[in-house]
Amino acid sequence: MIRINCPYCGEREHSEFTYGEDATRTTPDNDAPMEEWNKFVYERDNPAGEHIEYWHHAFGCRAWLKVQRNTFTHDISWVGLPHENPEAES
Amino acid sequence: MGQYNALNIAWNALRGHKNWQRAWRDPEPKSNYDVIIIGGGGHGLATAYYLAKNHGITNVAILEKGWIGGGNVGRNTTIVRSNYLLDGNSPFYEHGMNLWRDMAQDLNYNVMFSPRGVMNIAHTKSQYDTFARRANTMRLNGIQAELLSRDEVLEREPIIDGSADTRFPVWGGILQPDAGNARHDAVAWGYARAADQLGVDIIQNCEVIDFIKHGERIIGVKTNRGDIHADKVGMAVAGSSSRLAQKLGIRLPIESHVLQAFVTEPYKPLINGVVTFGAGHFYVSQSDKGGVVFGGDIDGYNTYAQRGNLPVFEDVIAGGLTMMPCLSRLKLLRNWGGVMDMSMDGSPIIDVGPIDGLYLNTGWCYGGFKATPASGYCFAHTIANDEAHELNKAYTLDRFAKGYTIDEKGMGPYPKAH
Ligand SMILES: Cc1cc2nc3c(=O)[nH]c(=O)nc-3n(C[C@H](O)[C@H](O)[C@H](O)COP(=O)(O)OP(=O)(O)OC[C@H]3O[C@@H](n4cnc5c(N)ncnc54)[C@H](O)[C@@H]3O)c2cc1C
Ligand SMILES: [Zn+2]
Numbered sequence: 001m002i003r004i005n006c007p008y009c010g011e012r013e014h015s016e017f018t019y020g021e022d023a024t025r026t027t028p029d030n031d032a033p034m035e036e037w038n039k040f041v042y043e044r045d046n047p048a049g050e051h052i053e054y055w056h057h058a059f060g061c062r063a064w065l066k067v068q069r070n071t072f073t074h075d076i077s078w079v080g081l082p083h084e085n086p087e088a089e090s
Numbered sequence: 091m092g093q094y095n096a097l098n099i100a101w102n103a104l105r106g107h108k109n110w111q112r113a114w115r116d117p118e119p120k121s122n123y124d125v126i127i128i129g130g131g132g133h134g135l136a137t138a139y140y141l142a143k144n145h146g147i148t149n150v151a152i153l154e155k156g157w158i159g160g161g162n163v164g165r166n167t168t169i170v171r172s173n174y175l176l177d178g179n180s181p182f183y184e185h186g187m188n189l190w191r192d193m194a195q196d197l198n199y200n201v202m203f204s205p206r207g208v209m210n211i212a213h214t215k216s217q218y219d220t221f222a223r224r225a226n227t228m229r230l231n232g233i234q235a236e237l238l239s240r241d242e243v244l245e246r247e248p249i250i251d252g253s254a255d256t257r258f259p260v261w262g263g264i265l266q267p268d269a270g271n272a273r274h275d276a277v278a279w280g281y282a283r284a285a286d287q288l289g290v291d292i293i294q295n296c297e298v299i300d301f302i303k304h305g306e307r308i309i310g311v312k313t314n315r316g317d318i319h320a321d322k323v324g325m326a327v328a329g330s331s332s333r334l335a336q337k338l339g340i341r342l343p344i345e346s347h348v349l350q351a352f353v354t355e356p357y358k359p360l361i362n363g364v365v366t367f368g369a370g371h372f373y374v375s376q377s378d379k380g381g382v383v384f385g386g387d388i389d390g391y392n393t394y395a396q397r398g399n400l401p402v403f404e405d406v407i408a409g410g411l412t413m414m415p416c417l418s419r420l421k422l423l424r425n426w427g428g429v430m431d432m433s434m435d436g437s438p439i440i441d442v443g444p445i446d447g448l449y450l451n452t453g454w455c456y457g458g459f460k461a462t463p464a465s466g467y468c469f470a471h472t473i474a475n476d477e478a479h480e481l482n483k484a485y486t487l488d489r490f491a492k493g494y495t496i497d498e499k500g501m502g503p504y505p506k507a508h
Contacts, residue, residue: 001400002391015401019391019506034491041503042434042490043341046332048394071346071394 002069005079008061020054023066023082048072054082094198113279114286119293119318123151125473126311126320128298128334129327130154132163132274132459133451135281135292136466137326137473139197142288144467145474150290151320152282153313155297159278162328163459165396165428167351167385169364169373170460171208171269172233175224178484178496179437180231185481186464187233187268193463199280202273202378207363209265211243211250211413213258217368221264228266238263247365249414257412258369270364271375277462300337301448308338308447324449324473326465329394329429331452338445342452343434343490345505347388348427349456350398352406354420356380365413372409374417382420384410388430388456390506398427430456435495436508440469440482449473450487455508 002014022044028036051071057063068078068086078086092098092111102109125141127134130152141147154160170190172183194201212218218237225235243263244252252260282292293315302310302317310319327334329346361376374384386406389398403425411418433439433453438461441450451469454461468482478485484496490503501507 014399015404021504022392038491039341042343044332044343044345045336045341046345046392047336048333048346051392053392069391071392074393074395074399 002074002076004055004057004065004067004076006057006060006063006065007079007081008063009057012057012060016057016059017055018058020056020064023052023054050077052086094200113283114292117291117293119151119153119291119296119313119315121317121319123291123318123320124149125322125324126150126318127152127324127326128311129161129325129330130158130278130282130292130294131161131326131328132278132281132462133328133454133465133469134324134326135278135285136462137324137451137469138290138466139281139285139288140467140470141474142285142290145470147474148289150285151318152285152290152292153296153298153311153318154292154294157294158282158292159275162428162430163278163462164275165351165426166274166456166459167373167375167383168271168274168459169208169269169375170203170272171266171364172460173208173210173224173228173235173264173266173269174498175227176496176498179498180228180233182464182468182481182485183460184231184233185467186461189463189467190272190460193272193277193280197280197284199276199283201276201280203270204272204378205268205270206375207246207265207267208269208366209238209243209246209263209363210366211263211368212261213369214261218262221262225264234266234268236265236267238265247362249360249416250365251413251415271377273378274459277459281462281466298334306446308445321447322449322473323447324451324469326451326469328431328452328454328458331431333394338448340444343487343503344453345392345432346394346429347390347432347506348393348395348398349385349388349430350402350406350425350427351383351385352425353377353381353383353423354417355423357382357420361414367409367413370405370409370412372406372413374410374414381423382417388432388506389427394429396427396429398425430454430458432505432508434490434503434505435497436499436501437496438465438485439487440465440472440485441478441487442472442476444487
């Protein structure tokens with residue numbers, strides 16, 4: 001069972017959260033070429049391993065969180081707020 | 091290797107079943123093939139079979155990292171149907187229905203195709219109206235469909251809770267009478283055996299770890315069993331599509347998600363056809379062995395783990411018990427998960443490219459079992475002729491960039507919602 005340590009509420013179980021999406025995508029400029037928009041809207045890295053993604057604490061404080069989770073093991077190595085990022089590994 | 095037939099069974103029975111041959115060979119990989127198919131799931135096996143049978147290309151290898159039938163082809167809930175709405179999909183899946191009907195004869199393998207009917211239940215008037223629209227569209231496309239009244243639904247499946255005070259009373263239903271189930275691993279084994287008999291090499295425990303390129307063209311693959319060259323390389327690795335494409339620096343319009351399935355202990359005949367609940371996501375049928383087989387939503391987050399989580403487990407069971415309360419008395423025997431290639435519009439990709447020498451088959455979401463024969467048929471055509479068959483010409487990779495998505499549910503680019 002996935003458990004997420006919400007910075008506001010503490011560790012809560014999976015059923016309180018809904019999954020958002022890949023949190024590493026950045027919106028292109030409005031006048032960026034169509035090619036870039038296509039990549040943004042439709043293409044995904046879909047990595048096997050560490051994935052940085054959004055989760056919504058829908059049945060808790062209702063904050064959006066950024067989570068680093070392994071897509072093989074479901075282990076969560078970092079949880080922060082949407083504007084934060086996990087520190088690059090030294 | 092011989093045909094499977096009644097005489098053969100009797101002959102072998104008299105000799106204590108000691109003389110059966112293995113169903114397909116276990117060859118060492120050659121260094122060179124005309125075509126390599128990566129992935130020995132249903133789609134890869136069917137593709138190799140139709141390459142040999144329809145296009146006379148028999149110097150073909152299927153490279154499977156595990157064993158035949160260990161992927162989604164052996165993990166699904168075996169529902170076969172063609173009740174689609176959109177033009178890109180309907181003819182493709184209906185052609186598949188025709189192939190399903192003849193499959194056992196064609197492969198000389200009992201795939202236990204059982205057109206016992208797929209019935210979706212409506213719980214409100216407006217839901218019933220959308221079913222009427224679907225039935226009309228299907229019939230215009232030459233696909234069988236019937237609207238059912240509440241009584242007809244309950245007559246077909248008496249264990250559905252038909253009481254007026256249930257939380258989601260039954261309003262009516264839609265039936266595709268010629269849809270149903272097939273035995274999933276028999277489909278994998280049947281295609282494997284038939285392809286092998288036509289000369290295809292099925293190479294198990296052979297993982298493709300990278301591609302071999304000559305300039306901008308793919309000319310083979312690197313595997314844990316050595317380098318293997320080929321004129322053409324087809325990819326049919328379902329949930330592993332992005333991982334493999336990444337080796338070529340290609341980002342696909344795909345996310346990998348897990349879908350769970352469940353089976354109970356064998357029980358006497360209880361459910362006649364395939365039934366889906368309309369007020370939640372739950373679909374159920376009963377296997378010929380008696381197990382009640384069911385599933386529901388995907389877990390909803392990116393994953394490559396072939397196991398799911400408990401919240402969806404609970405949700406699926408809750409849906410099932412609302413529709414068929416008596417299921418609560420059955421013991422669950424097994425639960426498992428499979429990793430699926432969820433595409434950005436819920437429809438698949440069968441295409442040439444995007445690199446010379448490469449052919450792509452992916453994006454089956456959780457509906458790719460029914461597509462097995464049609465996908466193999468079309469992918470073989472696409473590989474042999476370097477262009478799509480009429481039936482898969484809408485399944486291009488560049489449809490996203492061009493704005494020609496085929497989005498049955500109208501969900502937009504949210505793979506978890508398809
Ligand atoms: C629980 C569940 C229920 C489902 N229910 C239904 C249903 O009722 N009806 C329906 O139509 N569809 C259903 N599906 C979907 C269907 O099973 C899949 O869409 C379909 O099986 C995918 O195609 P495949 O058979 O070729 O995939 P798979 O059987 O997964 O084949 C892909 C193969 O590629 C191999 N592979 C991966 N990477 C490599 C590599 N690098 N080198 C070599 N080999 C590799 C894998 O080991 C695997 O065997 C369900 C799926 C699941 C998981
Ligand atoms: Zn919280």
